[in-house]
Amino acid sequence: MPLSPAAAVAVSFFLGMLTGGDTAVVEHTFVVSQVKMNRACRDSLVTVVNGQVPGPAIDVTEGDSVVVHVVNKSPHGLTIHWHGVKQRLNCWADGVGMITQCPIQQGSNFTYRFSVVGQEGTLWWHAHVASLRATVHGALIIRPRSGRAGTLYPFPKPHKEIPIFIGEWWEVDLVELDRRMADGSFDDNPINATINGKLGDVYNCSGALEENYVLEVEQGKTYLLRIVNAALFSEFYLKVASHKFTLVAADANYVKPYTTDIISIAPGESVDAVVVADAPPGKYYMVALGMQPPLPDTQIPVSETRGVLQYSYNPSQGKDLPIGAPVMVPEMPDLHDPITSFYFYGNLTSAFPHPRKGHVSTPSSPCGEFDENVILVATMNNVSFKIPTTEPLLEAHYHGNMSNAATLHELPDRPPIVYNFTDQAIIDFGRKVAALESTSRITTTRRFQFNTTVDIVFQSTTLLQRDSNPMHLHGHDFFVIAQGLGNYNAEMDVEKYNLVDPPPSGLFVTDNPGVWFLHCHYGFHATMGMAVAFEVENGKTLDTTLPPPPADFPRCEHPGSSLAYQ
Template sequence: MQRNQTKSQTMWSRSLPGVAAAVVFFLSTMALPAAAAVVEHTFVVSQMNMTHMCKEMLVTVVNGQLPGPTIEVTEGDSVAVHVVNKSPYNITIHWHGVKQRRNCWADGVPMITQRPILPNHNFTYRFNITGQEGTLWWHAHVSYLRGTLHGAFIIRPRHGSSPYPFPKPHREIPIIIGEWWAMDLTKAERDLTYYLADDDPSASTINGKLGDLYNCSGVAEDGYVLDVEPGKTYLLRVINAALFSEYYLKIAGHKFTVVAADANYVSPYTTDVIAIAPGETLDALVVADVAPGRYYMVASPNQAPKPDPQHPVFVTRATVQYNNKHNHSNNGDVPVAPEMPYQHDTMTSFYFHSNLTGLRHSQRPPVPAQVDERLFITLGLGSVCRKGDSCVRGDSNDSITVATMNNVSFQLPAATTPLLEAHYYNTSSMDDMLQELPGRPPMAFNFTDRALIPTGPKELRLEPTSKATVARRFRHGAVVEVVFQSTALWQSDSNPMHMHGHDMFVLARGLGNYDAARDVDRYNLVDPPLKNTVLTPRVGWVAVRFVADNPGVWFVHCHFDFHLTMGMAAVFIVEDGPTQDTSLPPPPTDYLTCGHNLVPDEFYLRSTKTEVPDKSGV
């Protein structure tokens, strides 16, 4: 399929002249690389009091910071992060988007790849950064606690004095969109798990600050301020660390030129609005080229319209403030505000993600042409009975709402051994613990029928589901194509699907039901973007392709934390290849063992306070 030059490429050539020469230089010249380094950090996980909107909350943070510390490395470096758990919760840290080549042991998913770090225990994550550059992030992988345990992970190129395939920016600034919860995050998760309540955050944040739309007894909250100099170019490394919402981001009077997504370069795309879902990262250039003054940077969540359940929409804003050495802008001026998309406008997100294409260069892997295995995975809600196999469903208290992939809701097995360890040692219990993730849903229906959203006759026959530890095995090197199909069962949310250990080529997306006879012809096999988190559009689908070449046990899940908590997850197991270099090595010598950890109970992943039993005999 031949692709024409995109509109975004044309807009880029007008907005930043000389970029073509910069790209040619980037692709054709490389300076001698600097020596690789070992980058070490110590993460002390503890609790501290923070006050917002006149309410003091005990918050779990790393090193007393929210967001947590930024890790900055150069491609080729090694990383060692010493985690000291002084919190009352079991903790793991996931390095979101780091591929962990042949090092699944450091991926940081409790009871999938490791036992969690108990209160008053330590653990060191060690891994290499090879073949990646751009913006990623780290976060706790104990569900809701990632709302306060997160930070940026920045990988800079090793080559050349002009390291980027775009003009070198004057400054690089992480912009982390998050949420402020005026309640205990572990309680919010328990409420959702047992369908006791549907809690909401109290505010949105940019770089941990609520902004002046929120106040305490009439005094406005502090907002993040970005000082810029006229004429300078800034690289914003945007991360959505929120638990619940996709966000639109705008700066009044300014445009973004998106140059990377999920630590993969994209063809420069110029736009006045960014759409970013939980788990995604975007790198965008902003030129300070308008009249000096003060301008609001606004982050606003979107949500599906009724009859979907409606939640409060919390908008936050920072300030972009022009300064120079001789003339400071008037800080008393009221900043200019942008016009934001409507909260129920999900088409802006659809078009934004559809307009991203991969930047073609010599280091980019080709799109695999032949497919070895195809999966069609529906994403939706369902219910299981609280007791027994038969119950009243719908709005009844006899059943619990769960989230599913192909009508199965993920649950951990009742075992003391992480799945990765059982897989590596080929324990006989491995097959007993797992159920194969179906390659298709058990029943075909009109997946995007809006009549399925309210409880009623249509929905009731499709609601029953099951819980299991679902997994899918792939031989090493297999090319796998997955179509994720969002459904309208009880809600019509989009679904940001994150895959650990691999990047995915995003071949196409569409609205309505996927139809292979029609939609395969739309696949972009020339320059699709590479992503680790792919937004499946509301009542729509997305087709991805990846090479299963990283041996290990990898989690695949929705990055809306309410969906993850409810079970929208599965495990992809990639088998060893034929050589030592294509096989998973043994666990590190300091790998957490049974003697240092709890036997899992029903709240093992729920981050609840637990008493540590005597397991000296394990």
């Protein structure tokens, strides 16, 4: 249905096709409930798994099978998505509300079963209904099955491995937050950022400092930090005073080791970084600073938190650290600085050659003042994705009903009007912007034959808000083979493509049948419609055909209602 007028946080989207040892069963039970937690000097009712934030880590070896029994004792329907797991021939376990399954209703349970094959590194799991992933999330660690030259990893084995979750603390009900974001009427912001669920002593309420996350290290030892950004709103810069990181993996793909004193990490992303405890014994702040789009874009309150990297007592020194010794603080970049992030990602390359060819480009994105009659949406090619309310898309696909659904529309190859997407004069909403939008809110899909190479260009715009857009594709790896600033130019930019060792995260091959969600991983962008569903057809053989759903698959009990919130 057309939105008139519509303020569109837009990503223009161009799409083309090019043809062409012993395992184990790792079993967990996730009890989802609401518990009272005290943060920022007040009690809040929080939806959690097994009473904790972050939730329990799932630790597996490549090739293992995972069984997770989800018992929903919360008042909301929800699903669990295994972020980054390819789910080969197992789209039913992908866990996306109303895309692959109906939500698990209050008082119900469902068991997810899947195998983790051909992947190593750090992934994570999170709720994929409403904004519940802000508190319903945890690590999914995949270890190598066989060693390489005497070590499990393609880098020296660390002394210890530690999951680090950068998140946000909200005092608003997360389901209500999602409703408001879907209506484009929200003005809510998180209280502050967190590290492993703690606000840190940068947050001071009523004179009482919040508790820090503390990482205790030993002099000379090496630590592998498995870092995940679970936030809804912000990309973060992460630094540890007087220490450097050596990046070794991103999104469960090994990268060529890259040493830096700063990490840039957007919502949904994970990186593996090695830190050597080689500084003088003491205490050092680990600071996570939320980035903001450059002025004059609308700003949110500064989101910053810190933990402490603390050296443990060393008997050879004969004494402990001095009491009251100052904690060293890292120098952080400006929170409006996008270039540090741009070059951080530009320095990542795959540790192993990638044989496929194609192209992808990723620049930046849009916010501003708009009157009370304007509906704020996020779009791809001027279309704002609408979540189905009666039947999950995967079930419609499996039963051959996709073409019968009157509400489904094919995502166009490109935006209806090609213009200067990065023109600074169109940041603010007005007649010039409205003429470029022509926005509709519908359920968009794109159908692909099996084993097609798909070539995507993500072109961010200056419409209303210039946030970056961390795009996440379910069920597949895709590879960024180029990025740039400004407008994409097919003829000129082809010279910049890295077709040898692109980093993970664009180009992909439709070798996994099912319905797979592609969306921005900012919570507000996804909820406001920056998404599309990719329908991948079956291949010609049994081992390239999607099997039937599990016998205990959740059913939609409230046809026509807003199932995502039931």
